[in-house]
């Protein structure tokens with residue numbers, strides 16, 4: 001089962017440039033979470049801080065009692081082995097076959113025999129639908145296949161926590177839909193805690209159990225998916241509807257006069273009922289996190305905004321005549 005990640009009061013700066021401050025959130029064990037935010041808000045920096053590759057100036061990241069910010073480097077190094085990382089561009093070695101790329105962490109970090117490595121690599125290639133492409137070079141395949149190879153590589157060390165940095169970048173909508181399903185299927189198969197950084201609204205709307213958003217050096221909110229999806233907070237609503245009108249501008253932040261002018265002319269944003277969350281593909285086990293999440297979320301219901309509460313209750317209501325229960 002996946003491992004819980006607790007982030008407390010994390011603040012990060014490079015020199016005098018503050019990236020974000022006082023970020024606190026919990027990635028519940030085995031659940032899928034998405035972090036949204038305009039470009040340059042420090043989402044990649046956040047992922048790197050969670051695995052202890054960057055050192056925030058304040059705060060803690062607790063995983064099994066190890067603080068990825070302040071614990072001794074040895075403990076951080078050991079804990080980092082729990083992670084699988086999928087980078088923005090797949091980050092494959094161009095001169096190596098997909099097989100060798102996926103096998104790389106096993107050859108680097110374990111003493112497994114080549115026959116065992118082959119078994120694990122082929123199993124992971126199968127999970128991401130790449131069987132038959134093992135001998136191809138990264139340059140010979142599509143962007144979507146490269147992403148999936150990057151994901152297979154992130155999976156070979158049996159991670160308990162998976163971090164994906166913009167797994168959809170450069171993919172068309174159809175391939176993004178396949179990727180969304182793949183992420184849910186993976187979660188059903190390995191029950192890892194997952195954090196996905198993305199701009200993609202379809203992934204945000206259909207994949208995660210929980211969602212947060214970084215904006216203006218703050219975590220706007222983090223919680224059950226329904227909280228963000230029904231939020232009337234201007235920055236969240238603008239981001240989720242992909243509109244130009246709102247606090248997010250070309251240079252990230254607009255001036256007050258522009259905002260006021262827009263507010264007089266733009267139609268009001270009406271949050272819609274959240275789309276149902278994706279279910280694992282037929283034949284796969286149910287996601288173990290679903291039951292845990294239900295208890296957790298129902299327990300926090302009294303503290304949630306009205307619209308989120310209604311959406312959650314609706315999603316947990318017995319299935320109607322059409323479709324199943326969304327979790």
Ligand SMILES: Nc1ncnc2c1ncn2[C@@H]1O[C@H](COP(=O)(O)OP(=O)(O)O)[C@@H](O)[C@H]1O
Nearest residue numbers: 014017019037038039040041042043044045046
């Ligand atoms: N190693 C670094 N040194 C200095 N500044 C950095 C470093 N890494 C990222 N930054 C700065 O941090 C900010 C956030 O970057 P990033 O996390 O890549 O944003 P996002 O992933 O949300 O698009 C940017 O202004 C970037 O220039």
Ligand SMILES: [Mg+2]
Nearest residue numbers: 043044045165
């Ligand atoms: Mg980034």
